[in-house]
Amino acid sequence: MSSLLSSVKKGSISIESQYAGASYYSILTKISSRFLNDELDNIKVSINDSLKEMCLQLGADRMRIHEYHEENELCILLHQWYKKNEPSICEAKTLSFELVYRMISDVTNLSSFISDVDQLPLDSVKSELKSQQIKSILFVPVQLKGKYIGFISVESVKKTRDVYENYELASIELFANMVANFLVQSKDRIRLEKLIEKTTVQNKRHTDFSFITSHNIRASVANLVAITDLLNNGYSESYMKMLQDTVSKLNTSLLNVNEILNEDHNELLKRSECKISRLLNRLIVALSEVISENEIDIENRIPDDLVINVFPGYLDNVFYQLLTNCIKYGVNDESKKIVIKSKNYKNRTVISFVDYGKGIDLSRYGDRIFEVGSRFHTESGMENGLGLFVAKKQIESLGGDIELHSELNKGTTVKIIFPKED
Numbered sequence: 001m002s003s004l005l006s007s008v009k010k011g012s013i014s015i016e017s018q019y020a021g022a023s024y025y026s027i028l029t030k031i032s033s034r035f036l037n038d039e040l041d042n043i044k045v046s047i048n049d050s051l052k053e054m055c056l057q058l059g060a061d062r063m064r065i066h067e068y069h070e071e072n073e074l075c076i077l078l079h080q081w082y083k084k085n086e087p088s089i090c091e092a093k094t095l096s097f098e099l100v101y102r103m104i105s106d107v108t109n110l111s112s113f114i115s116d117v118d119q120l121p122l123d124s125v126k127s128e129l130k131s132q133q134i135k136s137i138l139f140v141p142v143q144l145k146g147k148y149i150g151f152i153s154v155e156s157v158k159k160t161r162d163v164y165e166n167y168e169l170a171s172i173e174l175f176a177n178m179v180a181n182f183l184v185q186s187k188d189r190i191r192l193e194k195l196i197e198k199t200t201v202q203n204k205r206h207t208d209f210s211f212i213t214s215h216n217i218r219a220s221v222a223n224l225v226a227i228t229d230l231l232n233n234g235y236s237e238s239y240m241k242m243l244q245d246t247v248s249k250l251n252t253s254l255l256n257v258n259e260i261l262n263e264d265h266n267e268l269l270k271r272s273e274c275k276i277s278r279l280l281n282r283l284i285v286a287l288s289e290v291i292s293e294n295e296i297d298i299e300n301r302i303p304d305d306l307v308i309n310v311f312p313g314y315l316d317n318v319f320y321q322l323l324t325n326c327i328k329y330g331v332n333d334e335s336k337k338i339v340i341k342s343k344n345y346k347n348r349t350v351i352s353f354v355d356y357g358k359g360i361d362l363s364r365y366g367d368r369i370f371e372v373g374s375r376f377h378t379e380s381g382m383e384n385g386l387g388l389f390v391a392k393k394q395i396e397s398l399g400g401d402i403e404l405h406s407e408l409n410k411g412t413t414v415k416i417i418f419p420k421e422d
Helices: 015-037 040-058 097-105 124-131 166-232 237-263 276-286 288-293 312-329 362-368 387-397
Strands: 062-069 074-082 112-114 136-144 147-156 272-275 297-300 307-310 337-344 348-355 401-407 411-419
Touching: 015 040, 015 166, 040 062, 040 074, 040 166, 074 097, 097 124, 136 166, 147 166, 166 237, 272 276, 272 312, 276 288, 276 297, 276 312, 307 312, 312 337, 312 348, 312 387, 312 411, 387 401
Parallel strands: 297 337
Antiparallel strands: 062 074, 062 147, 112 136, 136 147, 272 307, 337 348, 348 411, 401 411
């Protein structure tokens, strides 16, 4: 194959080539301006328009941009343009890593050229190029800090091409470097915008969280002060019950503060395999007194062999929150049944907590189910508006998602979705 890969043939300098070179300069100036000024959501259009202009100027039939990862033996087709009005020219698929690696390895110059694919020895490379209708191909690798990161291919489909002039080669290589810089900068800009967006959302959540938590703690402390005054005037069992409820609510608020602080430093936590059914059985035993007192029937349908790689403390807290929600709001005189089940899909595992109790009016609360401070059953007097907020935050930190489906007076289903690891 090496003998058929050649440097781009150098044409002579002429008045015509000087005019053509000026034309390429004009196009590249226009492309550069476009890359500098376009919005991030217009990246694909910008690159495809630029490919079209270069392809037509070169008299080629198709141009493509590939990303190249030697360490992963991977090529990714990012963009392509071809003459869609020509029935003999069609969209092409990604070039194989084997082909690209051989072309990069077999030449010492930056760009390489196959003027006639039919003249290649019969092997996998020739077969691949012919399967994509390629008769001639100019191959321009793109380097960043001395490392190949991608390449641009300029392809002739209808007929072979014998030569690329110096100014054409220089223009294509300059275009390749412009595209590489544009893609790298765009990725950096996208990463920065996502970071800003994430930080903004986190700041809002933390502000909301701080507000509702400080409110709950202040309310609990005020109740403690009032109950203490009442106890000073004489003992009463009702006062003790009030004291227990207030202390329990204060403890929950403080635990939620601790969970949020831990979640914000989750890179310090270690994942481990967690047997889901065993975790649920442990929680059911811990809550056995209230379960027995209210004659609640809990069905744990999770198979014994279901294991998920998680931060165990997070999952313990999430399951506790969902199970206590089912007990507090999902049980009534008509139904005392709670079902916990799972279902495996090809790319995810879903764990569902199902009750048949009060339900939630989603037409009223649906857009703020998981927002901090949201309360849906205020008649209990024990809600702090943090449970589902904290649960969602912890599930998302594990790479999962959480959904809530409910119908008023018919029950609620909460689904936790874990993606399966490759």
